[in-house]
Amino acid sequence: MSLTADQTVEALRAAGEPTRLRILSLLAGEELSVMEMSRILDQSQPRVSRHLKLMTDAGLIERFPDGARVYYRLSHDAHARRLIDTVLDILADDAGEADHRRLDEVRKDREQAAESYFEQIAPQWDRLRSLYVSEAAVEAALEKAVGPGPFKRVVDLGTGSGRMLTLFGKKAKMSVGLDLSQNMLNIARANVSKAGLNKVELRHGDIFATRLPAGSADLVIVHQVLHYLADPFAAVAEAARLVCPGGRLVIVDFAPHDFEHMREAHQHRRLGFADHEINGWLTDSGLTPSPPIALPPDNEGLTVTIWTAERPVNASLAQARKTA
């Protein structure tokens, strides 16, 4: 179904204002909070919020609360997206240059804070990981969800200290662990060698651009990584791209929670994910999700969810390549 004339006029009206065009152009890059947009646009939060409300009402953007914060992203509706893309396409290349420079600064600040956090906590990561979750229960459920293998190629994105590689490496002909932090990779190297695994490759790289071939893995794992990322959908799409027909992507992360202190203390950007959000991203990336598995904490910790999805056996890789 396409948009009615009234809906089209409403959407065009909502987009038809200079600040709102600037906002659409920023959100085409990544999801942002009101606070971040206000800093980039150099306008007060109430003023930015008014623009955001108008565009949310017109279906151009989506609002989603995350703990005490509210984030915004471009609508996933195909018609709204076509309209936004057309409008942004005819804007002069340099129209939002200054905004995008400031967005880069905001992004850099965030990435530097997260990277230095991981470089610093690398030696304690295995202890920190078990602080908020019942690790044994999560790993037992994960092994069950993934199945007995054997696997041809396991790819663990954001491998950290390599825990997933030591868990699944024995069942794989070969595995690859990728991470941005050199300190984490050094620890992963030691752990993998202690576990006696020799068909493991550890690579320095970015989950948003892994440079691994499409359809090259029958098991891709993203374990406790998504909540640190500025664009979790892009990371899911890149992870899905690597899954071969008949292969599986497994995402493990927190269910929505309100532990606000995790942002400052542990650099979390998102306070967990709802099932419909992750399953929507998996489906948009060409995979077929299975029902999620929720693992409540056994103390005052957090609920962990395991989302799995398969690329249908007879699926072509064309879709996987499109998301790359």
Ligand SMILES: C[S@@+](CC[C@H](N)C(=O)[O-])C[C@H]1O[C@@H](n2cnc3c(N)ncnc32)[C@H](O)[C@@H]1O
């Ligand atoms: C919380 S740790 C999880 C490590 C491991 N998956 C586990 O569960 O033990 C998150 C890891 O993601 C890595 N990371 C964060 N952003 C990344 C990115 N853009 N690309 C690759 N790795 C990233 C961090 O360096 C860190 O090692």
